[in-house]
Amino acid sequence: MNHYKIAGLTIAMEGACETLQRLMKSYGANINGKADITMSIDREKMHKTGEEYPHLSPDEWEYIQTGYAFACKLPDFDGFCLHASAVALNGRAVLFSGPCGTGKSTHTHLWRQYFGPDRVVVINDDKPVLRRIEDIFYVYGTPWSGKRALNTNIRVLLSAVVFLKQARENHIRRLSNKEAVQMLFYQSQRPGSDRDRINRLLTLMDALLQKIPVYQMDCDISFNAVKTAYNEICQLRMETENKR
């Protein structure tokens, strides 16, 4: 068994394929005692699936399966994965979410260009973990971060979630709770069919919506789009902080 520390949780995993081992390297940890999550790879199932999905190599299959298994367990620890590209700037995380092909990674890349790659860190380019710890929401990098394997092993305070939509002009608005619940639910990694975990996920989203602003941004691919999101998020934060 290899041990890792991912999203503040200890993970025990049976010897993995080369790709996963490489991607998990920066999450390795020396841990004594019981792991929070134990994952084992079902070699037989892996072989069978390989025949069913010939376009997936065993390495890819394992990468997808372990990521899914990990995400499914997160509600037990007040967490979930959101389909989003997450960046950190000045110690705060902003998550850009939306369906495949919306331009989440593209937008994140624009942030890196605009603010400089030394100031903007990509926490996770595809499925960051959100966790509530003592009533504060944090975003974590994990080794499961999509095609480009872009992630950083850090924990950052969550500042805002922005759902992106391609458009000709840039416009950002707060979503109503009703809209936000739906968007969050559709883009979250559902914990399989387990009733208890689905309930926990919804409880977590309820708490998140009380603390974190959720936006929709219609945007093009430009620095103007970056400024639109950044200004709005900063302004709201300053207003909230002044009220305190």
Add this chain to the structure above:
Amino acid sequence: MKIKSDYVMREVAGTYVVVPTGKTSIDFSGMISLNGTGAFLWKQLAEDKSEQDLLSAMLEEYETEKATARADISEFLKKLKEADLLE
């Protein structure tokens, strides 16, 4: 009539949502939202109820005309049937 047991109905951030669990979640992975009356009727239908039971419950809970309540219930049930949510 009774709602299929595979669904969870809850309030999240002030709105009522229904999500599938169990085997149902494999075929349908979406989310349904309900208004207050819908949520009330949904709760009633956790147990086997007739249309008459629903009407009595609704008249007890809300100050509304019998005819309006009856129309609302019939509309709601129609939607539930269309979405195949009843047992």
